Amino acid sequence: MLELHYGPGACSFVPHVALEAIKAATGEDFVAHAVKLHKGEQRTPAYLAINPAGQVPTLVVDGKPLTQIVAICDYLDRRYPQAGLLPSEPWARAQAMSQFAWMNNTVHPTFTHVFMPDKFADGDATRAELKRFNAALYREQLARIQGWIEGADPYWFGARLAFHDAYALTLLRWGGFAGIDPADYPAYQAYVARVAAHPAVAAAMERENIKLQTWRPA
């Protein structure tokens, strides 16, 4: 049995979309548990028992928890290769993991500095500086992703949806919360609209009750 603990709109969207794609490809269903991050539900004793970092996502497989997006997605891909969520040829797969790891270990934490500066510094002035500096860095990182997806037709690796598509959507969507207008990245924005229309992505967005557009003019 597969259970996903996710936060609406959070990075857990990546395995959430993957589980929808796996369900469509194999019939294997999953149970989705919402964790309300703004209410601190990730820090309850029950949740910390399955994810001591107090973060989403957690995938529980037959009662055993697995944490970290990269590990969860690697597990799902190896268990359900027929879903085609990563390239299968070893070198292409390794290159795909390299891009995926960069989104997870660099772009994602850059946004965390903008969204939750209180995790990284005391004092309002330092936090404001962290937000400003990392929002500018985040813009450059989104531009790098746009460079990668410029030839995406229709998705990151071609005809089949990959983990990368769900992460790329999430990162551009988060940009709105950092004051970044997605229209500044026209190719990326058009690609994300295609990704959002994929049935697995649309199903996860509906369950999470999230919209693509998060940017509002200041």
Ligand SMILES: N[C@@H](CCC(=O)N[C@@H](CS)C(=O)NCC(=O)O)C(=O)O
């Ligand atoms: N490296 C972790 C990052 C997970 C993470 O940053 N999760 C965020 C949501 S996007 C979270 O749960 N934040 C809640 C908190 O820190 O209180 C992973 O890959 O799973």
